[in-house]
Amino acid sequence: MVASPPPSIRPDSPELADQAGEWRSAYVHIPFCARICPYCDFAVVEGRQDLVDRYVSALVSEISMSVDWDTLDAVFIGGGTPSQVAPMLIGEILESLNDKFGLVDGVEVSMEANPEDITARSSRGYRAAGVNRLSMGVQSFDDVVLTALGRQHTGGQALRAIEDARSVFERLSIDLMYGDPTETEASWDRTLDSALAAGADHISAYSLTVELGTPLSRAVAAGAPAPDDDVQADRWERAAERLSERLIRYEVSNYATDAPCKYNLATWAQGEYVAFGLGAHGHRNGIRTRNLRRLDRYIETVEAGQRPIAGETVGSGWDRELERLMLGLRRTAGVVAGAAGQKLLEDHPEFVDAGIIEQREGRIVVVKPLLTDTVIREVLAVPPQE
Amino acid sequence: MSEYIRNLSIIAHIDHGKSTLADRLMEHTGAVTEREMREQLLDTMDLERERGITIKAQSVRLSHEYQGHDYQINLIDTPGHVDFSYEVSRSLAACDGAVLLVDAAQGAQAQTLANAYLAIEAGLEIVPVINKIDLPSADPAAASAEIAAILGGDPEDVLAVSAKTGQGISELLDRIIERIPKPSGDLDAPLRALVFDSYFDTYRGVVCSIRVVDGRIRKGEQVLFMATGDKHAANELAVSTPRILPVDQLNAGEVGLLITGVKHIDQIRVGDTVTLVSRPASEPLEGYDEPKPMVFSGLFPSDGDDFERLREALEKLQLNDASLIWEPETSRALGFGFRVGFLGLLHMEIVRERLEREYNLDLVSTAPSVAYRVTLTDDSVIEIRSPQDLPHLTSVAQLEEPYVRAMILSPSEYIGTIMDLVQSRRGAMHHMQYLTPDRVELIYELPLAEVVFDFFDHLKSRTRGYASLDYEPTGYRVSDLVKVDILLAGLPVDAFSTITHRAKAVQYGKGMVETLRELIPRQMFDVPIQAAIGGNIISRETVKARRKDVLAKCYGGDISRKRKLLEKQKEGKKRMKMVGAVEVPQEAFVAALRVDTSDR
Ligand SMILES: Nc1nc2c(ncn2[C@@H]2O[C@H](COP(=O)(O)OP(=O)(O)OP(=O)(O)O)[C@@H](O)[C@H]2O)c(=O)[nH]1
Ligand SMILES: C[S@@+](CC[C@H](N)C(=O)[O-])C[C@H]1O[C@@H](n2cnc3c(N)ncnc32)[C@H](O)[C@@H]1O
Ligand code: SF4
Ligand SMILES: [Mg+2]
Numbered sequence: 001m002v003a004s005p006p007p008s009i010r011p012d013s014p015e016l017a018d019q020a021g022e023w024r025s026a027y028v029h030i031p032f033c034a035r036i037c038p039y040c041d042f043a044v045v046e047g048r049q050d051l052v053d054r055y056v057s058a059l060v061s062e063i064s065m066s067v068d069w070d071t072l073d074a075v076f077i078g079g080g081t082p083s084q085v086a087p088m089l090i091g092e093i094l095e096s097l098n099d100k101f102g103l104v105d106g107v108e109v110s111m112e113a114n115p116e117d118i119t120a121r122s123s124r125g126y127r128a129a130g131v132n133r134l135s136m137g138v139q140s141f142d143d144v145v146l147t148a149l150g151r152q153h154t155g156g157q158a159l160r161a162i163e164d165a166r167s168v169f170e171r172l173s174i175d176l177m178y179g180d181p182t183e184t185e186a187s188w189d190r191t192l193d194s195a196l197a198a199g200a201d202h203i204s205a206y207s208l209t210v211e212l213g214t215p216l217s218r219a220v221a222a223g224a225p226a227p228d229d230d231v232q233a234d235r236w237e238r239a240a241e242r243l244s245e246r247l248i249r250y251e252v253s254n255y256a257t258d259a260p261c262k263y264n265l266a267t268w269a270q271g272e273y274v275a276f277g278l279g280a281h282g283h284r285n286g287i288r289t290r291n292l293r294r295l296d297r298y299i300e301t302v303e304a305g306q307r308p309i310a311g312e313t314v315g316s317g318w319d320r321e322l323e324r325l326m327l328g329l330r331r332t333a334g335v336v337a338g339a340a341g342q343k344l345l346e347d348h349p350e351f352v353d354a355g356i357i358e359q360r361e362g363r364i365v366v367v368k369p370l371l372t373d374t375v376i377r378e379v380l381a382v383p384p385q386e
Numbered sequence: 387m388s389e390y391i392r393n394l395s396i397i398a399h400i401d402h403g404k405s406t407l408a409d410r411l412m413e414h415t416g417a418v419t420e421r422e423m424r425e426q427l428l429d430t431m432d433l434e435r436e437r438g439i440t441i442k443a444q445s446v447r448l449s450h451e452y453q454g455h456d457y458q459i460n461l462i463d464t465p466g467h468v469d470f471s472y473e474v475s476r477s478l479a480a481c482d483g484a485v486l487l488v489d490a491a492q493g494a495q496a497q498t499l500a501n502a503y504l505a506i507e508a509g510l511e512i513v514p515v516i517n518k519i520d521l522p523s524a525d526p527a528a529a530s531a532e533i534a535a536i537l538g539g540d541p542e543d544v545l546a547v548s549a550k551t552g553q554g555i556s557e558l559l560d561r562i563i564e565r566i567p568k569p570s571g572d573l574d575a576p577l578r579a580l581v582f583d584s585y586f587d588t589y590r591g592v593v594c595s596i597r598v599v600d601g602r603i604r605k606g607e608q609v610l611f612m613a614t615g616d617k618h619a620a621n622e623l624a625v626s627t628p629r630i631l632p633v634d635q636l637n638a639g640e641v642g643l644l645i646t647g648v649k650h651i652d653q654i655r656v657g658d659t660v661t662l663v664s665r666p667a668s669e670p671l672e673g674y675d676e677p678k679p680m681v682f683s684g685l686f687p688s689d690g691d692d693f694e695r696l697r698e699a700l701e702k703l704q705l706n707d708a709s710l711i712w713e714p715e716t717s718r719a720l721g722f723g724f725r726v727g728f729l730g731l732l733h734m735e736i737v738r739e740r741l742e743r744e745y746n747l748d749l750v751s752t753a754p755s756v757a758y759r760v761t762l763t764d765d766s767v768i769e770i771r772s773p774q775d776l777p778h779l780t781s782v783a784q785l786e787e788p789y790v791r792a793m794i795l796s797p798s799e800y801i802g803t804i805m806d807l808v809q810s811r812r813g814a815m816h817h818m819q820y821l822t823p824d825r826v827e828l829i830y831e832l833p834l835a836e837v838v839f840d841f842f843d844h845l846k847s848r849t850r851g852y853a854s855l856d857y858e859p860t861g862y863r864v865s866d867l868v869k870v871d872i873l874l875a876g877l878p879v880d881a882f883s884t885i886t887h888r889a890k891a892v893q894y895g896k897g898m899v900e901t902l903r904e905l906i907p908r909q910m911f912d913v914p915i916q917a918a919i920g921g922n923i924i925s926r927e928t929v930k931a932r933r934k935d936v937l938a939k940c941y942g943g944d945i946s947r948k949r950k951l952l953e954k955q956k957e958g959k960k961r962m963k964m965v966g967a968v969e970v971p972q973e974a975f976v977a978a979l980r981v982d983t984s985d986r
Contacts, residue, residue: 027943206938233933252936267943281943288946313946326949330936350967354910372936374910377956380949 011260012250014363017333021269023073023262026097028059029277030082031295034116038150038219041211043279043293044080051295055278056089058302060096062276065307069274069284071102074262075109077131080278083117087125094130101274108262110135110173115153115161123168133171133261135202136162140176140183141194148182149208155194162198173202173261178239179232180208181225188235192242201257203247205239207232233370250332252369268327270320286320288313318384325364325379329372334365339385348378388569388639392562393460393597394513395443395477397505398487399495399854400466403517405429405440406549407487408463414555415448415459417627428463428628433739440465441736442706443473443583445480445595445641447625452563459562460597460641466497468856469730472677472709475504476656479674480582480597480641483511483566485558486533490516490524490546493825494532496795496854502536512537513545513565515558520548528822535821569599569639576667577601577609579636579644579660585706590622592648592705596660597641599671604635608663609646612670616653617663618646652701656708677709678859679727681838682771683734684715684752684881685741686723688961688972692747693722699745700724703737710737715772719881719965720750720975725771728754730838731979750963752881753978756835759786759862773883776869779920786862787887788834791816794845796853798826803848811836812887833887834859839979870895870924872902873916874968881975896925897981905974908932913968 009016029043032055036046045051075097077090094109103109110133111126118136126134140146141155153161165172174195178188195203208227210217220226240249247255251268254260266273267283275282279293289312292298301308315323321340328335337345341364344351351357356368357375366372396404405426412418418427428444429435440463448459462477464470478484484505488498505512514533519526530544545561547554571578583595596603603609605623610616622645624632636642648654657673687696704710715725728734734754741747757771761784770776792813794804798820808815813832820826832841837857845853868891872882882902886894895917902915906929913929937948962969 207934209938229932229934230930236934253938267945273943275943281945283943283945290944290946323945323949326952327945350910356910370934370936371910371932373952374932374935377952377959380953381956 009258011248011256011258012332014333014361016260017250017265017269017328017331018336019269020262020265021271023266023269023271024070024101025074025076025263025266025271025273026072026101027263027273027275027277027280027282028075028077028093028097029080029275029280029291030077030085031055031080031278032084033079033081034084034114035150035152038215039208039211041214042080045278045295048295049084051299052085052089054299054303055295056085056092058299059093059276061305062302062308063093063096063100065302065305066100066274066276069101071104072097072107073104074266075103075107076261076263077109077111079112081114081117081137082111083113083122083126087122087129090126090131091129108133110261110263112137112175113165115158118161118165120164120167123165127168132169133173134165134169135173135175135204135261136165137175138162138195140180140187141191142183142187145180145183145187145191148180149177159194159198162200166199171202171259172200173204174198174200176203176205176239177208178205178235179227181227183235185234185238188238189242192239196242196246201247201259202261203243203255204253205236205243205255206253207236236370248332249369252330252372268331270324270327286314288315322380322382326376329364329366329376329379330369332365332369334360334363337362337364340379340382343382343385344375344379347382348375351375351378388571388573388637390455391458391460391569391639392483392566393481393569393639393641394483394485394562394566395462395464395474395481395505396485396487397464397474397478397501398466398517399489399492399497399501400439402466402487402489402492402495402498403549404466404487405463407485407515407517407547408446408461410549410552410555411448411459411461411559412446412628414552414559415450417446417448431740432743433736439467441467441470441473443477444628445477445583445626446628447641448627450559450563452560457563458640459559464501466501467730467732468497468500469728469733471497471500471504472729474501475508476582476674476708478505478508478510479672480580480595481508481510482569483513483562485513485515485562486537488514488516488529488533490519490526490529491521493525493529494536494795494821496793496856498533499536499793499795499827500856511566513558513561514539514543515545515547517547517549519546519553520551532822532825571599571601571638573600573602573638575600575638576665577603577660577662578667578671579603580671581611581644581654581656581658581660583706583708584654584656586702590645590647592646592654594644594646594654594660595641596636596644598636598638600638600667601662601665602635602637603644603660603662605633609644609660610663610666611654611658612661612667613655613658613673614653616648618648618653621645621647654705674708677729679709679711679757680730680834680859681734681754681756682725682727683754684717684720684723684772685712685726685738686717686720686750686752688748688750690721695745696724696741696747696749699741699747700726703740703744707737707740709733713771717752717774717881719879719963719970720752723750727771750972750975752975753884754839754976755885756788756838758788758867758885760784761786773869773885774880776885784864785867785885787865787867789831789860789863790834790837790857791860792830792832792837792855792857794828794830794853794855795821796826796828796849798824800849800853801826801828804828804845804853807841807844807848808832811841812889831860832857833863833865835886868919870898871918872898873914873918874902874906874965874970875911875913876916877966878918879965879970882978884978891919892924894981895919898978899925899927901977901980902974903927903929905971905977907969907971909967909969911967 530541534541579596624643659670661667712726816829917925
């Protein structure tokens, strides 16, 4: 099985955290899903598989229309459900990225997949297409919870898919989601057990969030039980405790044995990335761009030879400084304090007093990750310093 | 000339159709064209239109031809809610008669009686009218019988109208001319005009509504305000038709507007008498009794820098609301503000909203309280309008609380449940009288503090909306009162303390602590909330420290979205008040209103 990580490259090391800001990444969005889950508010479409070919062609055109850049250190194909797109088409996308930017040796290519799509055969296909890290949306191994979440797979299917994927992918990540009202403490424990036993080298454990405008949020507004903050806090603590048996937490919700997800680490380090596809968000030269979020408009725009940009945000120097802290504070490694961080420490001694943050060698580290946003809210209000 | 003038108010219980009747009268006399007409035209304030009630009395001049003569009718539409009965009595002082209106479907209600008595006391001729006879549920015979019983007249004499369809309006106009006496003043005597209302106009300065009782006033003349001793020129004279029409003079018997160019608000007092500098009257007219505020509440600007603006706003608003009184107040929790007196909770709500809207202020108000009378051990007597002013108990010899005489009109089937309610509110029955076989008038003595807050809501729900209530203060009585303090994180919060009867203190303390526990958001640390009497803790709850405050994900690469969300949440926190280290939302300061101390 996987060995303990050597201390030099711990996923939560400050050196790695800061170095990640230098990496260049690409994010590619695949919006297609077999069924839209009631809690999901990503840019997704259901029952439009007829458009997959056209969409992938559009992606390829969008990539070719992009401004030039250097070779990429990481690629993340996210969704939606990328595993709804055939390996051959994923290969075309990666090829066009390679043509346009080039991919460094040892480039990390992650792809999200849903368990019901993954077999040994499809795994081999994606691997051959260039994917070298698979991120599987398991959410839970408990069928009661999976049904409540509106997922299309069972716990058993997830186990088989993981096994199949593991026979092909050396690097495999599992997404889990806790805090659905049907989930019990025992159920979460069993899910954690299974996830640990499955031998993934990376686990993301997210608290189920009621996002505005989703069917889940409407159900809650109409009186359905909502996830409870205190229960979710318990679950987070349980996950942190159990997963530490084999992995290291390097961000609020992310755990890795040795190698973290490069693309994610780069975003938290305020790194740059190009982004393609429906509703995708990019970040280059201090400008954050966002793509069109309606599928037909996206495709038509690209087919008309235009870039599908819906808007962009240019932050002032100070805004970017606050953003750097906002992103960096989510990491176990914390963030270099800088002027804004110093000001935060001066104005809010209560955070240190309450044991929420600590100062370590010029860095600010949130030591109660469950209260990260309490700190970030104040960070964002730090007035500009000369 | 005054032979052809009639001055009257329309008075009634709330919603019985006064403003709608005024619409029809204006329409019928051609004061407004069809195109200009809209429902309750005289309810000009936004708040009046939103709530569908009249808050301010409004006067309008109409002309009506009767038996070949042109009559001038000065009509005042008054509010019906009990909190604004001061508006009614001021209006009546400018009139010689009143139309008493009763909803034919509802029959006589508490303010029908109360306002009828006001008019009788003022010596006015009353024209009884039943309204809404177009409603299928109208019972004109019963309603007429009730009015006749109240006024001691003949039911046959009650005129039936519909302010909706216009039925009976022209008969009513004739009836007004026939019944209401002409004004009695002396045109040749020195000028005496009563200031019965006023408002502040940004361009014109102070505008006074006056009723000329004796003599005449001409544009440009020097006038003397007899109570304040101020002298000004009558720069403009006008009448409201309801368009403002300038006139050159106003004669004895007439109602109009006087604009002196006064910008200093404290130079005008409603109830003052205006006379001429050149030929002053020797005696002023009888003014008004100062209104007696029933409840007091602290008003604080959310932003401490707005304190002076709040003072100015109160001064300007007072011109248009003569019942408003205030004094500065300091709170450890809320900073500098004012203790303001109100005639009731609706009045309190309206004043607060008017201050916020008309003067663009953001205010925090504290739980309302009645005024208590404290006899100290050295025999001196003080009145306290805020629980925080209660001296230490060792120096208090006796505490008294205000009582009211409450009149409840109700269908007789609800007598039992009303009795229960009054008993749970420390009330005692004074007497009971059947107005008609199925409508009863109940008179009780009750502590004001038990009546002003939620009594009416309970009365309504127990009687399915059929009972109505009116009350007037009767004086102070010794009472076993205690002060309940509320402590947040161990520190007493002045703005939360309350004075209450000992028998209700525990229930109140518990209720308040529970309410605050719901309203105060979780913080970085546990926040104990305690209620205490003297040094004894009577109730305790804890707002547990917040455990989870972090979003699961960063929305993929969508950084801006998460940032906006957090920034918005931070904005929301700015509207909290820091009490020590505890963040308290503004609505917590009126939380006491939600505490139910009646029997459940
Ligand atoms: N059917 C019917 N409805 C009426 C009549 N007169 C008034 N109303 C309705 O009764 C309601 C109250 O009318 P208002 O004229 O605002 O009553 P008000 O006495 O001025 O009320 P306050 O000023 O708040 O005391 C409104 O919805 C009117 O449309 C009537 O003759 N017939
Ligand atoms: C956008 S999904 C895409 C991957 C794949 N389609 C799936 O559903 O497994 C990525 C992950 O986000 C997480 N996620 C989606 N919606 C969420 C929500 N409302 N609250 C918390 N986590 C959520 C889930 O764990 C999911 O695996
Ligand atoms: S959670 Fe995954 S599968 Fe479900 S709708 Fe969202 S992207 Fe699609
Ligand atoms: Mg009205």
